Amino acid sequence: MHYFHYVGDKLYCEGVAVESLVKKYGTPLYIYSQRTLTEHFQKLDRAxxxxxxxxxxxxxxxxxxxxxxxxxxxxxxxxxxxxxxxxxxxxxxxxxxxxxxxxxxxxxxxxxxxxxxxxxxxxxxxxxxxxxxxxxxxxxxxxxxxxxxxxxxxxxxxxxxxxxxxxxxxxxxxxxxxxxxxxxxxxxxxxxxxxxxxxxxxxxxxxxxxxxxxxxxxxxxxxxxxxxxxxxxxxxxxxxxxxxxxxxxxxxxxxxxxxxxxxxxxxxxxxxxxxxxxxxxxxxxxxxGRFISGNAGILVTRIEYVKRTGKKNFLIVDAAMNDLIRPAFYEAYHEIVPLRRKGGQLISSDVVGPICESGDFFAKDRPLPRVGEGDCLALLSAGAYGFVMASNYNTRSLVAEVLVNGKKYAIVRERQPVKEIWAGEKIAPWQK
Ligand SMILES: Cc1ncc(COP(=O)(O)O)c(C=O)c1O
Incomplete structure (x- = not known):
């Protein structure tokens, strides 16, 4: 059970349109549903x-x-x-x-x-x-x-x-x-x-x-x-x-x-x-762990490029394996849906990140609606072993996290300023 669903053609987290969060906080963005966390905990507690x-x-x-x-x-x-x-x-x-x-x-x-x-x-x-x-x-x-x-x-x-x-x-x-x-x-x-x-x-x-x-x-x-x-x-x-x-x-x-x-x-x-x-x-x-938090979170990412080459249709997105390593690490499957629901024919697509590793992918040969540059996708069930396993690989900032509760929402982790990534590093004395 979770509280990510379409209202009309728009994806919502509880009572908040995911698009509005993207507008405010950018992508990639983790979004958590407080109601989902709560219900999962309570279900287990009652059982x-x-x-x-x-x-x-x-x-x-x-x-x-x-x-x-x-x-x-x-x-x-x-x-x-x-x-x-x-x-x-x-x-x-x-x-x-x-x-x-x-x-x-x-x-x-x-x-x-x-x-x-x-x-x-x-x-x-x-x-x-x-x-x-x-x-x-x-x-x-x-x-x-x-x-x-x-x-x-x-x-x-x-x-x-x-x-x-x-x-x-x-x-x-x-x-x-x-x-x-x-x-x-x-x-x-x-x-x-x-x-x-x-x-x-x-x-x-x-x-x-x-x-x-x-x-x-x-x-x-x-x-x-x-x-x-x-x-x-x-x-x-x-x-x-x-x-x-x-x-x-x-x-x-x-x-x-x-x-x-x-x-x-x-x-x-x-x-x-x-x-x-x-x-x-x-x-x-x-x-x-996973039972409570897994389906309570999504990772939202924007399509930077659509690249058709050979037999493949690549959707190159702005999230990468450093943000969500599960597909690369465990061959894990995450459902991927557009923020705006689309009808029409599905196209077999590879959803890949910008990192210079072949392992930097979220889906391979996945039938997805026809989406284009600037459209956003949500990777579902990303609330467990998602952000916590993120790294700064390729000097990419840790992404922002948002918590939704009904119609309320709050940023619960700011996007990491890029300079913070190397803040603890020093040039060796003999290099000065
Ligand atoms: C000792 C221990 N307890 C609990 C967990 C949580 O597992 P899960 O998230 O699958 O519920 C783990 C996961 O590695 C663990 O090592």
Whole structure:
């Protein structure tokens, strides 16, 4: 579900014509729908209502402070992966006591900072990390709350670059070793074994791998709870979204389609998992990123040139792989629609950016309406792993971001002034 839809022939985000935002803020431009973010969060929250639960939004998927504030106001905690993310969440008003700190490479400085702020849990990925956290906690005369991340060795059946729960991956500790790790960790005096964590991958479109993983670890979690008095079980994130649904005349219609009906919904997810989790008597944490933010954002781009060469019709746009790397990095599909809906024949087109890489494309051989120089296109479902993965490659400024709420809108990140890109650079003394 999302609130990007056509009214007449114009694309709207909630009650605001996207064209009017383009006029005001230019392109490329990320636009987020607050109502979509809110409804996605609430859908999940309601689905989990039979469980004592906390949703910790995976802010790696979208860390704009206005997005974090939206979710924080709804009661969300945050799944963080760096000191920077913790600082950013706190700047947006987050309570560190509702933050879980994940990641395989936490530095000494990051652990010390997070411990001082009072994060809810460190989700630990290795024994050396447990030892390091214990050492730092002892020095600070603190007790560090930890959960160990299990690698359940379950195939999430998703893209190789976003699967995390098999023994090919660097994440977590092997299922067979976990119990012994908890036993050794229990001897470390400055740790509190607070929970248990897993995350098997991202963009999962079937409930089956989640269920398989939960069923596999349940007896283990029960034993660990009995032995070590655990308080929570985090089942990670990974709920997939629909990327390849054409935008029809309204979101309601979109949601009715057969394909939309076959996707993994929070209701189905909870119906299969809650009965397994409830008897544990533990607090259940969930770390969704993409499910909440993915369909809540679009990237709008302007066509600079139409180039017909050989067999191809290239639409050369002003956004590039540095603004949205998902197609280049994951071969990801994003629906592309014009801001002004057009009838007529569709033309097979490649939508490409201006960067000097063949990987700088958004779509290949995509049937699109006849559009021309100066027309704008929207890349849908760009709210997760979009802006957050942007770079300054080719000395291109980070683009602006706008949040829409009903008929209101606000710029929530200014376009980066180009001089800022090299502001930290210096000429070496011997070059002066
Ligand atoms: C530990 C952990 N939790 C949650 C997430 C969020 O995943 P998703 O955006 O697919 O929900 C990730 C993504 O990489 C992760 O590594």
């Amino acid at each position: 989990l209502s039979s469980l004592d639960h906390l949703i910790c939004f995976a802010m790696k998927s979208n860390s704009n402070q206005a997005v974090l504030r939206t979710l924080g106001n709804l009661g969300s905690g945050f799944d963080i992966v760096s000191e920077g993310e913790l600082r950013r969440a706190m700047a947006a008003g987050a309570d560190p006591g509702k933050c879980v700190f994940a990641g395989v490479g936490k530095t000494e400085g990051e652990i010390e900072f997070a411990l001082k702020q009072g994060v809810y849990s460190f989700n630990v990925e290795s024994e050396p990390e447990l030892a390091r956290i214990n050492r730092i906690a002892a020095r600070l005369k603190k007790i560090a709350p930890v959960a160990v991340r299990v690698n359940p060795n379950v195939d999430a059946k998703t893209h190789a670059k976003i699967t995390t729960g098999t023994y090919e991956n660097k994440f977590g500790i092997a299922f067979e070793e976990i119990e012994a790790v908890y036993a050794r960790a229990a001897k470390l005096k400055n740790l509190r074994l607070r929970g248990f964590q897993m995350h098997i991958g991202s963009q999962l479109t079937s409930v089956q791998p989640f269920e398989q993983a939960v069923r596999k670890v349940l007896p283990l979690v029960q034993r660990l709870k009995a032995k070590h008095g655990l308080e929570f079980f985090s089942i990670g994130g990974g709920l997939g979204i629909v990327y390849d649904l054409a935008l029809e005349s309204g979101s309601a219609e979109w949601w009715q389609s057969a394909k939309a009906k076959s996707i993994l919904t929070p209701a189905l997810y909870a119906a299969r998992l809650a009965p397994l989790l409830k008897p544990l008597g533990l607090r259940i944490l969930m770390e969704p």
